[in-house]
Amino acid sequence: MKNIIISVTNDLTTDQRVEKICDTLFLNNYNIILVGRKLKNNIPLSRKYKTKRMRLFFNNGFLFYAEYNIRLFFKLLFLKKDILVSNDLDTLLPNYLVSKLQSKIIIYDSHELFTEIPELVHRPRVKKIWESIEQKIIPNLKNCYTVSDSIADYYQNKYNTHFETIRNVPKTKKSTTGIFPFDTRGKTIILYQGAVNIGRGLELMLDTMKHLEKHIFVVIGSGDIFEKVKTKASQLITNNKVYFLGKLTPPEINALTPLANIGISLEEDLGLNYRYALPNKLFDYLHAEVPVLVSNLPEMKKIIDEYKFGEIVENRNSKLLAKQIEKFSLKKHSAEIKSAKKVLNWENEEKKLISIYQNVKQ
Incomplete structure (x- = not known):
């Protein structure tokens, strides 16, 4: 051995x-x-x-x-x-x-x-x-x-x-579904999970939330700009549209991810590391059967183009992104998700x- x-x-x-x-x-x-x-x-x-x-x-x-x-x-x-x-x-x-x-x-x-x-x-x-x-x-x-x-x-x-x-x-597994610690009735849940660091598209999503009336934005994770993003959220949005759950254990995250309607991975093109990234959360969303919205960067684009379990962001203008999210919320991706899970x-x-x-x- x-x-x-x-x-x-x-x-x-x-x-x-x-x-x-x-x-x-x-x-x-x-x-x-x-x-x-x-x-x-x-x-x-x-x-x-x-x-x-x-x-x-x-x-x-x-x-x-x-x-x-x-x-x-x-x-x-x-x-x-x-x-x-x-x-x-x-x-x-x-x-x-x-x-x-x-x-x-x-x-x-x-x-x-x-x-x-x-x-x-x-x-x-x-x-x-x-x-x-x-x-x-x-x-x-x-x-x-x-x-x-x-x-x-x-x-x-x-x-x-x-x-x-x-x-x-991820490994193929069945997970127990949890409950968000806030009221989500009648709302479309947009989820970000991962490091709360620069270049992750979180500020863009906060700006976008100003133009979305029937959506909630949930952030799971912590990082270098966690307090800065929380402060910006409190300044921009006052009607319980953004929730920060902080750092959770993997089992806790796995229980909450399936509750989302959309998973986001909106990394900015801040150098080659982000440009070539294939974030873990993309596959975590997939295995929780949550369709994804991702940046137009090479690796993420290649995965979505091939397996079709989400969409690529067309424009990083907050108003235009809000319109894309509204349309995306109405689409079904269940067949594509089940097919992709068998491979990825x-x-x-x-x-x-x-x-x-x-x-x-x-």
Whole structure:
């Protein structure tokens, strides 16, 4: 039985992609250790495999990344392993160094184009540090996968390094439907779930809600601009049309998503990371049988064009978007949704994942 150490910089509780991958590998007779960090008020974990969470002195900024990478390096150095799995660029350096020092196999899972995230756009010095790590390591990697074809093509073109695509689609399952903590009678529910960060189209939706009388906008999640968006909502809209539920657990989210009538993914084109994104929530809406409205960006457009379980936003003007939403609310997508669910599920996607691990290159 091969020993695999999988490392992330999060606290392990909400990373559903990594959880699915760990479950799949564990069920295919790999011995798994998942390493992350410990935060205050962490939710206790109950997994079939081993988990290790490191409590840090620093939890953001340069000092966090420096401390985490140093501590991760020494932890990886002394744990028993055959394969090291790095999730995203912020764990790659210690994994790569240990793989070289101890002649171990390394696998890289890129969840996004880390050097192109909006948070680095106006921080050229910080961006340059991450780019230098990427440029020195990625051309030397032999076992890589990522979340979309566009990101895979980007790495192929830039570094001549092959990446497989493992989409972050849900497992097929039946979920228990919950109840929203507010009155939804006679209303069409528009749902956003995910990080409340810049460039997610939330401000656009708030402007759009001014032109929609029979709709409610629900936001599940938290992030860098959570308070800013809440303040804007209170200034623009006063008649209980927007609700912020904050950060919920995956089971809580799964119980509420099917209650929506429309799921949105309105990311802005703020650099290549957003342009090439294939957001998890798109597939979460699909599996909850909620039709989606998405940005006109390559990966999302490709999915909707192929599987037809939603529409692409025609115009980001709030009045025109409101009109599109009103028309979209009247359409039925049940047949397309049921058909897409049969293809876009983890049971299909994990077959490619297993093949990668069964055919790793030294």
